Amino acid sequence: xxxxxxxxxxxxxxxxxxxxxxxxxxxxxxxxxxxxxxxxxxxxxxxxxxxxxxxxxxxxxxxxxxxxxxxxxxxxxxxxxxxxxxxxxxxxxxxxxxxxxxxxxxxxxxxxxxxxxxxxxxxxxxxxxxxxxxxxxxxxxxxxxxxxxxxxxxxxxxxxxxxxxxxxxxxxxxxxxxxxxxxxxxxxxxxxxxxxxxxxxxxxxxxxxxxxxxxxxxxxxxxxxxxxxxxxxxxxxxx
Amino acid sequence: xxxxxxxxxxxxxxxxxxxxxxxxxxxxxxxxxxxxxxxxxxxxxxxxxxxxxxxxxxxxxxxxxxxxxxxxxxxxxxxxxxxxxxxxxxxxxxxxxxxxxxxxxxxxxxxxxxxxxxxxxxxxxxxxxxxxxxxxxxxxxxxxxxxxxxxxxxxxxxxxxxxxxxxxxxxxxxxxxxxxxxxxxxxxxxxxxxxxxxxxxxxxxxxxxxxxxxxxxxxxxxxxxxxxxxxxxxxxxxxxxxxxxxxxxxxxxxxxxxxxxxxxxxxxxxxxxxxxxxxxxxxxxxxxxxxxxxxxxxxxxxxxxxxxxxxxxxxxxxxxxxxxxxx
Numbered sequence: 001x002x003x004x005x006x007x008x009x010x011x012x013x014x015x016x017x018x019x020x021x022x023x024x025x026x027x028x029x030x031x032x033x034x035x036x037x038x039x040x041x042x043x044x045x046x047x048x049x050x051x052x053x054x055x056x057x058x059x060x061x062x063x064x065x066x067x068x069x070x071x072x073x074x075x076x077x078x079x080x081x082x083x084x085x086x087x088x089x090x091x092x093x094x095x096x097x098x099x100x101x102x103x104x105x106x107x108x109x110x111x112x113x114x115x116x117x118x119x120x121x122x123x124x125x126x127x128x129x130x131x132x133x134x135x136x137x138x139x140x141x142x143x144x145x146x147x148x149x150x151x152x153x154x155x156x157x158x159x160x161x162x163x164x165x166x167x168x169x170x171x172x173x174x175x176x177x178x179x180x181x182x183x184x185x186x187x188x189x190x191x192x193x194x195x196x197x198x199x200x201x202x203x204x205x206x207x208x209x210x211x212x213x214x215x216x217x218x219x220x221x222x223x224x225x226x227x228x229x230x231x232x233x234x235x236x237x238x239x
Numbered sequence: 240x241x242x243x244x245x246x247x248x249x250x251x252x253x254x255x256x257x258x259x260x261x262x263x264x265x266x267x268x269x270x271x272x273x274x275x276x277x278x279x280x281x282x283x284x285x286x287x288x289x290x291x292x293x294x295x296x297x298x299x300x301x302x303x304x305x306x307x308x309x310x311x312x313x314x315x316x317x318x319x320x321x322x323x324x325x326x327x328x329x330x331x332x333x334x335x336x337x338x339x340x341x342x343x344x345x346x347x348x349x350x351x352x353x354x355x356x357x358x359x360x361x362x363x364x365x366x367x368x369x370x371x372x373x374x375x376x377x378x379x380x381x382x383x384x385x386x387x388x389x390x391x392x393x394x395x396x397x398x399x400x401x402x403x404x405x406x407x408x409x410x411x412x413x414x415x416x417x418x419x420x421x422x423x424x425x426x427x428x429x430x431x432x433x434x435x436x437x438x439x440x441x442x443x444x445x446x447x448x449x450x451x452x453x454x455x456x457x458x459x460x461x462x463x464x465x466x467x468x469x470x471x472x473x474x475x476x477x478x479x480x481x482x483x484x485x486x487x488x489x490x491x492x493x494x495x496x497x498x499x500x501x502x503x504x505x506x507x508x509x510x511x512x513x514x515x516x517x518x519x520x521x522x523x524x525x526x527x528x529x530x531x532x533x534x535x536x537x538x539x540x541x542x543x544x545x546x547x548x549x550x551x552x553x554x555x556x557x558x559x560x561x562x563x564x565x566x
Contacts, residue, residue, distance in 0.1 A: 012433060013538055015483050016516045016545055027478050039263075052262040052481045054505055059481030061259070064542060065549075073539065142265035143479065143505030146374050150479075187375070204264075206364050206376055212264040 009038075009087075013076040014059070021058040021083070027180070029152045031056045032140045036097075036217035038087065045086040049079075053216045054141045055150075097138070099219040102184070104133075104175050105230035106197040113163070113194040117177060120160045129224055131155040132196065137182065137220040147186035147204025147212040151220055154182045166192035173199045175222065197222075200234035240306045240357065240392040244384050248300035248342065251384040252459075253359055253377065254352075255291045258367035262481070262504040269371035272459060272500050272523035273350050275419050275552055276314035280354035282559045283311035283331045283414070285398050290358025291368035293384065295351045297526065299342020300384060302353075307336045309356035309398050314420060315348025315524060321407045330413035331356075331563075333401040347422060348524040357393035373460045373501040400563045412562070414555070421521050424529075428515035428536035428544070432487060434475060435511050442469040446511065451495070451531040460501040462522070464531055468493025475509050482506035485514040497522065515541035517548050 010022040021038065024031045035058050039051040042060070050061040060079065067075035067082075106114060106129045118125045137153040144150075159180045167190065170176070174185040176193035185191060186203035203213045214220065225233070244251075254277060257270020271277035271294055280292050293300065299317050304310075311331040312319050319326040320341045326332050328351075334340065342353065361368050361378040370377035379388070397403060400410060429447070438446065445467050454463035469489055482488075486498045488508035497514060498506070499522075514522060515536055525531060 014433075014481075014510075015430075015485055015513050016538070016542055018481075018483055020480065022480075025478065050260055050262060052504060054480045055478045057480045059262075059483075061262070065546070068542075073542070075542070076538070141479070141505060142263065143503065144265065146265040146376065148265055211261075211266075211365065216263060 011076075011080045017061055017064050019060045019062070019076050019079055019083075021060065022056065023058070024056040027055045027140070027152065029138055032138065032152060033217075039216070042083065042086060046082065054143070097217050097219045098215070099221070100214065102175075102199050102201060102220060102222050103225040103229065103233060104197040104199050104222045105225050105227055106132075107227055110198040110227070110230065111196040114196045117158070117160050117194050117196055121157055123157070128158060128196065131158055132182070133222045133224050135221075139214050139216050139218040139220060141216050142212060142214065145186060145189050146206075147214070149183055149203075149214045149218075149220070151182045154180055156180065158182075160194050162192040163194060166190060170195065171198060173201065173203070175199055198230070200230050200237055202237050202239065205238075240308070240394070242302045242304050242308070242355065242359075242390050242392060244386055244388040244390070245301040245303055245339065247384045247386055247388075248295050249298040250296035251293050251300045252370040252372060253291045253361060253384070253390070254294040254369045255367055256289045257369050257500065258365050258371070258376070261365050265504055266365060266376060267371060267374060267501055267504050268484070269369040269374075269377070269459070269501050270367070271352065271369075273314050273352070273520040275520055275548070276350070277352045277354075278552065278556065279329070279414065279419060279559075280311045280313040280352040281358070282556045283313070283329070283563075284309050284354050284356040285395070285560070285563050286354060286356065286358055287560070288358070290354065290393065291361065292352045292354040293359065295342055295353065297349060298344055299351060299353070301339060301341045303337065303339050304334050305336065306392075307403060308334045308338070308392065309401055310334060310340065311354050312342065312351055313354075313414075313416075314351035316346040316416075316420070317348075317351040318343035318346075324407050326407070327409050327413050329416055330410045331398070331401060332407065332409040333404060334407055335405050338407065348420060349526045350523055355392055356398060357395035360391045360393035371501055372458075398563055400565060414559075420524065424532070426532040426534040427518040427522060428541055429487065429533035430513040430515060430536055430538055430541060432510035432512040434471070434489070434509035437471050437473070437475060437509065438489075438511055439470050439472050442471075445469065446495075447533060447535045449532070453525050453527050453529045453531050454494070455527040457527055458501075459499055460503070461499055462497045464495045464497060466494070469495060469511070471509060477507050477509060479505045479507040483513070485516060485519055486510050487512035487514060499523070515544065517541060517545040
């Protein structure tokens with residue numbers, strides 16, 4: 001037998017049609033990579049399941065009547081067995097993630113909290129931008145609002161608490177820091193993260209065949225642009 | 240064919256079975272809060288493809304039907320009139336062209352469903368015509384209906400049981416609202432959530448039988464339940480995981496929050512319980528100020544009850560379809 005290198009997955013029945021696979025209880029880029037690889041594997045092998053990844057867990061939504069045993073009972077056990085069998089023996093495939101570059105204007109009104117963030121971190125604004133654009137991020141999950149990416153990989157020195165007075169209307173495209181994470185507001189939304197810049201890209205478009213620009217597991221980098229480039233790109237982005 | 244909204248009511252929106260399959264993009268399911276009532280309204284007008292109906296909340300809308308239409312209203316005990324004539328619930332009714340349908344207040348319950356033969360035929364978004372009011376996805380960016388909205392109605396053959404005419408005419412039979420609309424207030428079945436065992440003893444006891452009040456801070460996303468504050472034995476540091484309709488979360492205030500049809504797809508509060516899916520329509524029919532009470536249940540029991548209801552509903556849908564074929 002091959003030595004077990006991966007820790008066991010914990011299964012938890014959350015609801016009649018929901019089974020949670022828990023890989024750990026930390027926000028960790030490697031743990032999340034395992035979640036994404038498992039999700040990719042299951043989407044491939046058991047396409048009838050809906051897979052929803054989070055930081056360290058994967059939710060499966062399923063039709064309990066399809067998965068019930070001969071006695072019409074215990075669909076979660078049947079599904080758990082099928083999932084374990086599907087994952088056994090194949091190391092979750094390492095998928096080469098997509099890589100996206102997100103242009104961000106960090107200037108003036110586009111990054112209203114940049115000065116506060118810089119002061120909190122003991123850096124100047126340019127150093128914050130340099131660190132924010134130097135890092136290699138992974139989309140841990142989408143949530144909060146359609147297409148909102150929670151990105152892992154923020155330079156620890158840029159970690160800042162959320163605002164004490166959340167905004168009612170954060171502009172669409174705002175690039176923000178909340179604690180040790182960074183994210184992008186796809187639409188005008190209420191929010192308490194610190195806004196350090198804005199992207200002209202559209203993150204979510206229900207009319208598109210692929211509505212979300214980003215998916216869990218993607219690699220993301222930010223590239224600083226000036227206001228003129230921001231406006232050019234904004235004009236070129238269908239709304 | 241279309242209907243115009245004359246008055247929108249308190250909160251009226253188009254809903255169908257919802258938008259499954261997009262949670263990984265951060266898009267929740269939405270859909271009718273009282274699923275069986277929505278399904279039965281559609282069945283009563285002979286719709287079989289999960290057509291969108293109007294979900295009304297506490298006070299219904301008024302609409303004008305440009306052409307003759309066949310409608311049905313189910314769910315909460317709502318007052319319905321067509322051109323001053325009272326319309327019975329839980330049956331279908333023929334409306335001649337130009338009829339004004341007025342849905343009023345509700346004697347009991349919180350949500351009623353207005354279905355029309357052919358369905359409200361707006362463009363589906365991500366496979367559903369449901370309005371997700373919270374995520375702003377659906378017809379007109381997922382907003383609630385407003386006066387002046389014109390809703391297209393899908394083409395359909397006449398219903399044999401209700402052929403044409405110049406008068407408002409309901410069927411001569413109707414469904415028994417029981418057990419689909421429940422007047423008694425039996426406790427809702429609650430499964431233990433991931434963090435049930437982290438509650439202190441008094442909180443566990445209170446949750447499994449104590450009385451809560453459905454807060455005014457309730458909408459299609461969530462209902463806050465006010466009662467004795469619940470406490471964990473020790474604070475928990477949790478990371479966000481997927482969230483579901485029916486999940487009972489415990490925010491730091493100690494007042495639990497029941498997630499509903501427009502639940503966010505992720506959440507980071509402790510999950511102290513999961514309301515049995517079979518009881519979610521009953522929760523959807525409670526009003527702000529109503530009492531809410533739980534009893535402890537198990538997943539096996541919840542599945543058994545859900546299967547039994549599903550069988551009963553399937554049989555009833557077949558019976559309705561057969562009866563509508565006969566004049």
